[in-house]
Amino acid sequence: MGKNVDQDLETLFQLDMAERYHPLETFVCRAYSAKSNLDTLPELRWELFWHRNLEEEKLPPTRGTLLPHILHANNMSMKNKSYVMAKPVLLALEINGWDLRSEGVFGQPCA
Numbered sequence: 001m002g003k004n005v006d007q008d009l010e011t012l013f014q015l016d017m018a019e020r021y022h023p024l025e026t027f028v029c030r031a032y033s034a035k036s037n038l039d040t041l042p043e044l045r046w047e048l049f050w051h052r053n054l055e056e057e058k059l060p061p062t063r064g065t066l067l068p069h070i071l072h073a074n075n076m077s078m079k080n081k082s083y084v085m086a087k088p089v090l091l092a093l094e095i096n097g098w099d100l101r102s103e104g105v106f107g108q109p110c111a
Helices: 002-032 041-052 063-084
Strands: 098-101 104-107
Touching (some): 041 063
Antiparallel strands (some): 098 104
């Protein structure tokens, strides 16, 4: 019975996350194809690949890469807009999709 409860909680978590990120998905869909009625990334990627023959690097991000891309862009925009401040306070890199290692700073791998 405990295993079913864990699975139910995981399912609820995934549904909640899907509801939270749906507006972002819709925005990306409109940015890539303003004339279409598609509102999910898998549908949009398939449409662009199948009908327009776009190569992979020209397709929109997948669901698994959308959030890391947004976190990276947020961090970079905060950093680039802070040049007018003497000592800007930026969020930690780790919570903005970056991984700190002894070799340097790297983007966290996407799920």
